[in-house]
Amino acid sequence: MTSEPAFKSEFLRLMQTRGYIHQITHPAELDAACLAGPIVAYIGFDATASSLHVGHMIQIMMLRRLQQAGHKPVVLMGGGTTKVGDPTDKDSQRPLLTDAQIQGNIDSIKTVFQRFLTFGDGPTDAVMVNNAEWLESFGYVQFLRDYGVHFTINRMLSFDSVKNRLDREQPMTFLEFNYMLMQSVDFLELERRYGCVLQMGGSDQWGNIVNGVELIRRVDQKPAFGLTTPLLSTASGQKMGKSVGGAVWLNADMRSPYDYWQFWRNTEDADVGRFMRLFTDLPLDEIARLEALEGAQINEAKKVLANAATSLLHGEEAAQAAEAAAVAAFEQGQLSTDLPSFEISRADLEAGVVLAALAADAGLAASRGEARRLAQGGGLRVNDAAETDANRTLGVADLVDGVIKLAAGKKKIVLVRPA
């Protein structure tokens, strides 16, 4: 699919040279459509958590590229679909979220897009819509008659999202089974409202996207296209998106800019070039130069990557602060006030705090037991000295320059400060 069909449109060329394309439904037709004028394309995001995470970055960047190439991005928030739950890649049904939770998540997720896209009423300005607007107003029988007729069970059973679940002998409810239809109807609705012709998404969404494409072509006899991105894994084969300490959230209140910077800084050597193309706006020739660096020098390229990616999300200032904190902590062994911190009441500290409890509360370990094991393994550090006794009591005497520096491993650092 990525065998260099030499696209003529700026958008598809951009997508191809930067490595976003895994599959396209009708490459030549889509290329022609992009050439003919601004097109409207969308990506859907479900509101299952109060923040998106780095795994979503490739989709967000794709909308950004779309706008850069002179087209109109539509961000679809899945207020309606989240109520059903996408069975793709899930072994079992998630607990259903309440309306209030979903709305809260949407409000919180929204903010991130403004950093990557220009919203407004102009022809290439981005817009954000919520599929609850239409999905919630359908009557059951009407929905079945209008859309259900276009889907065969035979076909639906053949899609990976369904097949995987069945293969693993896990139950799949009728509710989840309908997710596919809802996503297809979304595409149709956006086509009617905004003239949207393209849906993009991760490769796991291929089935859902193709269904929408076919629905539009069948019902409205209009052109419609789908484009998916490759599944992102690191060069050594791990699923991308996790880092020390779990999911890398995009919202600053859930993952600090420092952590976000660290995530990119820790990229594997072999991924540096690919990630720069996907996740930054750096020009291709500069990327080529940077990724050619060898040995320890590639670390400079990783910093460039981290700075660029963090600037996009959190702003340049935050990126520089993160870099400064990292340089101080890792290269000079000094403290920086920009390191993540945890506040403890002065009274508690004066009374004495058990290390294991503090480490757990500060987020360095999931539980006190884990903190103890960490200490026994030599991974817990207090003011840079390994501490194997997690039952030790810390007090004001342990303050150095007003803080206690706690570290789990070499990369997870928290400054405990009394307040």
Added chain:
RNA sequence: GGGGGAAUGUCCCGAGUGGCAAAGGGGGCGGACUGUAAAUCCGCUGGCGUUAGCCUUCGUAGGUUCGAGUCCUACUUCCCCCA
């Protein structure tokens, strides 16, 4: 509708004779080596407790037993065979 089998550590796969906090992988985390990389080697991987120990876990709910992942009953879900 009838018959047979299956569900295990809330990340996944997967052993398990009535004495089990439950083998072994993968993944994850930590240590060593490096360059905050990869590969490799080592350790850890239910919660609370300093130790003793206590609590919670083998699909769900009951039961038998001093004692249940293991036996019985019902239910849920999945697979296979017959109709």
